[in-house]
Amino acid sequence: MAELQIDVNEDLAASAAGMLEGALIANIHRVEVPPLDQAKAIQEPVGVHGSQGKVAKRLGKTAAWVSQRLALLELTPELLDKVEAGELMVEPARRIGRLPKEQQAAAAETVSR
Structure with a gap:
């Protein structure tokens, strides 16, 4: 590739959280980011913007997509390991x-059969 166009949003790049959000947006749309990594990266913007819906809009995703990713973070450590x-x-x-959490292991057992 001889040329690469890069658009810089100065407002977004003004803070560390903004830079993280910018990187997350770029990566979600350009490469296959593992769902657990997506979920971990989404946590901070949800805290900053106050709602999953606002983050979804900023990412160009649905609120359901954001909610599904964040649900992964509610898994027990053993199940997180199995997902990874x-x-x-x-x-x-x-x-x-x-x-x-006390129902998750049994639910996972029925899925893996």
């Missing part, structure tokens, strides 16, 4: 993450 290892698929893991 590929032993538990992301789609069922999102649903399991919405359950109380």
Whole structure:
């Protein structure tokens, strides 16, 4: 590639949180970022902007997409390890993450059968 166009949003780049958000936006739309990494990266902007809906709009995603990613962070550490290892698929893991922690292991067992 001989040329690469880069647009800089000066307002967004004004803070560390803004730079993180800018990087997250760029990466989500350009490369396949693992869902757990997406979820971890989304946490801070949700805290800064106060709602999943606002973050979704800024990322160009749906509120459901943001909610599903954040649900992964509610998994028990054992289930997070299984997601990262590929032993538990992301789609069922999102649903399991919405359950109380004491019900998650049993729910994961029914999915993996």
